[in-house]
Amino acid sequence: MKFPLSRGWNARWCRVLGLSLGWTAVAAQTPLPLTDLSSFRNPSKSWSIVGAASGTPQDAALKGASGTGVLLATPGKLYNQADYLVTKFEHGDMNISLDFMLPKGSNSGVYLMGRYEVQLYDSWGVQNPKSIDCGALYERWDDKRTPSGYEGHAPRLNASRAPGLWQHLEIAFKAPKFDASGKKISNARFVKVVLNGTIIHENIDVFGPTRASLYNDEKARGPLVLQGDHGPVAFRSVSYELLDKAPLVAGPVEYAFYSGKYSVIPNLDTLKAKPVRTGTVEKVNSTLADGKSDYLLVFNGKLTAPDADQYQLIVQWTGKGRLVVDGKNVFEGDLWYDKPKTVDVTLSKGEHTYSLLQAKDFSWAPKVIGFYAERKGGNLQELHGFGSVPDVDPVPVIAVEPKNEAEQVRSFVWKPGFTAGDANKKLRVLHVGDPTGVHYSYDLDQASLLVSWRGGFINMADAWHERGEAQTSEPLGAVLPLWATAPVGAEGSATPDSTAGLIYKGYRLDGQGHPTFTYQLAGAEFTDFIQPYESGKGLSRTVSLKGGSGLEYRLAKGRTIASVGKGLYLVDGIFYVQTTARVRIVPNNGQQELRAAGGAPVQYELIW
Incomplete structure (x- = not known):
């Protein structure tokens, strides 16, 4: 179901309605075959099909593994449009989704109709993104103007992740329209751009082709183009829906x-x-x-x-x-x-x-x-007329923002994948915001990180506005879902949704407002201290056990966990765990976990 923003509706109201804001489910899209390069016009030798791509936050290149399903660009000469990858199909109005991976310092782009670019760039750690950063609608260019670049649109916030991680991009696009004489009667429009689950653009008209586009004119149809001459890049899971069928x-x-x-x-x-x-x-x-x-x-x-x-x-x-x-x-x-x-x-x-x-x-x-x-x-x-779905009274954003030290607020949190209802809430959740711009939500019952995010801290409108019936809150940044189970438990045991016998004893704050959580479990005292890592590039976590026996730490879980460097582990392709501790990867209930022996304190970083 695809719903554009109706007149006067804001994004929050549409989320309340459960409408998908101009969106098509990926299931309705056509996958672009990536078993070979036959879907593209005259692909250059810089492009290849591989089975997997990988990198690290420090690497300036990507590695490919044998197989199919992933596009990998390893440019030779920079700024050579012959290395653009051009689809054989052409499109007008279209929805598209894809995953991409960039190494450190790299640059690429997705050109709708070969003309209008969504920028892909290593913008990890950028606090105030500009029109050159990841997710931007890139500038047009005219050497005769001052400045030469114009009409670029920076993303609302920096939703990009670290180099070497897979990132997800979704675009809803409307092509320019022309009358019978060929005169343009409406501009191309990015109805919505979503990066890593965060809306970064809505309803933005673009008035002409972007700088470095494949074509300088505008037409009703054009190919999808992937930029492959500015730096290494990988793509996978490319799917699209052409919106060219006539309406009722x-x-x-x-x-x-x-x-x-x-x-x-x-x-x-x-x-x-x-x-x-x-x-x-x-x-x-x-x-x-x-x-x-x-x-x-x-x-x-x-x-x-x-x-x-x-x-x-x-x-x-x-x-x-x-x-x-x-x-x-x-x-x-x-x-x-x-x-x-x-x-x-x-x-x-x-x-x-x-x-x-x-x-x-x-x-x-x-x-x-x-x-x-x-x-x-x-x-x-x-099919209804103006005013039939009226504007609603706007609900204000009641933002809490940390200033000189960390802030803590409490609210309920909906369990992911469940419908609204009191039975589907986490009831004892503490949200911790930091001036560096990295924040997290912590389940006090389970001693677990639920989500972390960058950007603004938290919107408490659903808890504090009027009656605050939902008593929930909303992160104001780009969210990394963790929803982990308890980070400590009996050696070799399966990870339950909650840890039996884990008793919450409170938390104390350090001089910057960061809490250390304390629990009792199986005769041991368990403490958990979390603070920002490298000015917002992740979270640093120190877990400690005193007393007890037969317990171990659980640092992460996911469908797949892989070692990608000394002390560096990749979880589901979307975040890293970094630690000097001695750890092991073990299977558990169809997933994998990263575990360390209990006893001495263990420090590790969650990096994304």
């Missing part, structure tokens, strides 16, 4: 407005009430009802399908409603305004009738009717 055509809508309380959606054939008014309008619209409640709206319209296909019709309303297509009831039920419902319908080519009925018999909550349509390979259509 919606005609005028006949409506009837009834006043009164409707506890159920009535059968219109037996409805005795007379409508207050009727008429014909361009689109479905909730504003056609008087007042906030005690009404029934009935809409009858037609949709013309350009092709026989499966379509998704998405409805959104407050109260009760029914959607009927070609005389068949495809959905009926109560909806809350922030919970849209998606219905799959198969439509033959040609004209189809629909009816949408909506009733509201309570005055609280906004009056809303949203009606959308889309299909795979097509853009989302908004």
